[in-house]
Amino acid sequence: MEKKVVELFAGVGGFRVGLNNVKLDKNGKTIEKNNFKFVWANQWEPSTKVQDAFLCYKTRFSKGNDDHEFSNEDISLVDKNSIPDFTLLTGGFPCQDYSVARSLSKEKGIEGKKGVLWWQINDILIKKNPPFVLLENVDRLLKSPSTQRGRDFGVMLRCFHDNNYSVEWRVINAAEYGHPQKRKRVYIFAYKNNTRHSESIIENTPEEIIFHKGIFAINFPISSNDKVTKKEIKDFVDLVEVSNDFEFSFENTGFLRDGIITTSKVYPHESKTINLIDILESNVIDSRYFLSEDNIKKFDYLKGNKRIDRISKSGHKYVYSEGKMTYPDDHNKPGRTMLTSEGTVNRSTHVVLDIITGEKRFITPIEAERLNEFPDNWTEMMSDKRRYFMMGNALVTGIVKKLGKSISKIIENEE
Known part of the structure; x- marks a missing residue:
C-alpha cells in the first residue's frame, strides 16, 4: 500500500x-524528508480575492510540472470522483x-x-473509500x-460508523508534550475495519486502546485517567435521529x-517544555515590531484587570x-494560543521583551511560524498581517510529525 x-x-x-x-534549504527550496506522497491538495478562501494560503502552498510544493495536484476551487464544487486515489485523508476543518x-x-x-x-x-x-483518515x-x-452537547461530534462518529x-x-x-505553544486541538484518527491495522488491535478492549495501545496513547502518553463512559450510537435509526436526539458528554479522549x-x-x-525564549529571534529585530508609547498604554489597559x-x-x-x-509574556513558559489577530493591538496578542534591547515588541512573523513549528520564513511571500493570520489558523506541525511516524508504520504493515 503506497503512502x-x-x-x-x-x-x-x-x-x-x-x-x-x-525543511527549507539555504535557497528556500522545500526538502521533504519522509515518503508520504501528496497526490492532491485543496485550499480555497471564500472571503478573499487574493488566495494567499494557496499561493504559499503551491510555491513551497510545486515541482513545475505537477500543477494538477493543487486545487484552488470551492471543495463543494469539486467532483469527488476526479480526486486521485489515495491512502490517507488529512485536513483541519471548521467547527x-x-x-x-x-x-x-x-x-x-x-x-x-x-x-x-x-x-x-x-x-x-463515500466516493473514495480511503483506508485511513487524520483530522x-x-x-x-x-x-x-x-443546546445539545456532543451532537455535532456524534453526527461525525455516526458518519464514520x-x-x-x-x-x-x-x-x-x-x-x-514538548511543543512551544499552548494550543489545544482535537485530533481524530479513523481507519477502515477491514484493514490489517484494525484486525491487529481488535483483540484489545476499548480501554486498552485508549490508555495504552492506540495511536494517541503511544505518541502522547498519559499519567492517569478517570473512569470510562459508554454510549451506543448504532442504536439510532439514522443521521437524522442522531441530529435530533443524540446528546453525550465526550471527554478528551475516546474510541468508536x-x-x-x-x-x-x-x-x-x-x-x-519548549518556552518562548527558545523560539525568539536573537538577532537585531526591525523597529516596526516594537511597541509605540501609545500601543504600550493600550496594552496596559487591554491586558489589565477590568470591571465595566x-x-x-x-x-x-x-x-x-x-x-x-x-x-x-513570560519568556520561560510556552507561548499562549495564537489567534488570527496576532500582531495587532489586541488582548490576545503576544507581547515579549526583546532579547537584545529589553523593550516590548510584537513577536515577528518568523517567531509566529516557530510557535507552530513551521520552517522560518515559510510564509514570507505575503504581508505581515497575512502571515500572522495564517499562523493563527494553522496547527502545530510537530503533533502531526509524531503521529506521522506511527501512521507510516501502520501503512507499511498493510502490504
Missing part, C-alpha cells in the same frame, strides 16, 4: 510539513453546525446543512452545540468501534470583568 495523501483545507500546508518533516434533516423530496434522503464542510469530507469518504479541529467540537470505520480521538495541548463509543478524561505525562458596567439589549445591567494577563 498517498490528500490534504483538504490545506492552508499553508501544516499536515504536509508535519508528515514529511519539511460548524452539523445538523441534518430529511430532504424536501420526501424520498427519505438525508441532507446536511449547506456550506458545512464536514459533508464534503463525508462525501469523499484536526478545535476542542469545542466535542461539546457543540451548547456508517462508512465502516473505527475512530480514535484525543484533545492534545501541544505545550504539554462497532457503533459503541467509549470515552474518558486523561491526564498527560509531564514533559520537558454594561447594559444588555434587553436593558439588564451587568458587570463585565476580565482578569489580568501576564504582560509582557
Whole structure:
C-alpha cells in the first residue's frame, strides 16, 4: 500500500510539513524528508480575492510540472470522483453546525446543512473509500452545540460508523508534550475495519486502546485517567435521529468501534517544555515590531484587570470583568494560543521583551511560524498581517510529525 495523501483545507500546508518533516534549504527550496506522497491538495478562501494560503502552498510544493495536484476551487464544487486515489485523508476543518434533516423530496434522503464542510469530507469518504483518515479541529467540537452537547461530534462518529470505520480521538495541548505553544486541538484518527491495522488491535478492549495501545496513547502518553463512559450510537435509526436526539458528554479522549463509543478524561505525562525564549529571534529585530508609547498604554489597559458596567439589549445591567494577563509574556513558559489577530493591538496578542534591547515588541512573523513549528520564513511571500493570520489558523506541525511516524508504520504493515 503506497503512502498517498490528500490534504483538504490545506492552508499553508501544516499536515504536509508535519508528515514529511519539511525543511527549507539555504535557497528556500522545500526538502521533504519522509515518503508520504501528496497526490492532491485543496485550499480555497471564500472571503478573499487574493488566495494567499494557496499561493504559499503551491510555491513551497510545486515541482513545475505537477500543477494538477493543487486545487484552488470551492471543495463543494469539486467532483469527488476526479480526486486521485489515495491512502490517507488529512485536513483541519471548521467547527460548524452539523445538523441534518430529511430532504424536501420526501424520498427519505438525508441532507446536511449547506456550506458545512464536514459533508464534503463525508462525501469523499463515500466516493473514495480511503483506508485511513487524520483530522484536526478545535476542542469545542466535542461539546457543540451548547443546546445539545456532543451532537455535532456524534453526527461525525455516526458518519464514520456508517462508512465502516473505527475512530480514535484525543484533545492534545501541544505545550504539554514538548511543543512551544499552548494550543489545544482535537485530533481524530479513523481507519477502515477491514484493514490489517484494525484486525491487529481488535483483540484489545476499548480501554486498552485508549490508555495504552492506540495511536494517541503511544505518541502522547498519559499519567492517569478517570473512569470510562459508554454510549451506543448504532442504536439510532439514522443521521437524522442522531441530529435530533443524540446528546453525550465526550471527554478528551475516546474510541468508536462497532457503533459503541467509549470515552474518558486523561491526564498527560509531564514533559520537558519548549518556552518562548527558545523560539525568539536573537538577532537585531526591525523597529516596526516594537511597541509605540501609545500601543504600550493600550496594552496596559487591554491586558489589565477590568470591571465595566454594561447594559444588555434587553436593558439588564451587568458587570463585565476580565482578569489580568501576564504582560509582557513570560519568556520561560510556552507561548499562549495564537489567534488570527496576532500582531495587532489586541488582548490576545503576544507581547515579549526583546532579547537584545529589553523593550516590548510584537513577536515577528518568523517567531509566529516557530510557535507552530513551521520552517522560518515559510510564509514570507505575503504581508505581515497575512502571515500572522495564517499562523493563527494553522496547527502545530510537530503533533502531526509524531503521529506521522506511527501512521507510516501502520501503512507499511498493510502490504
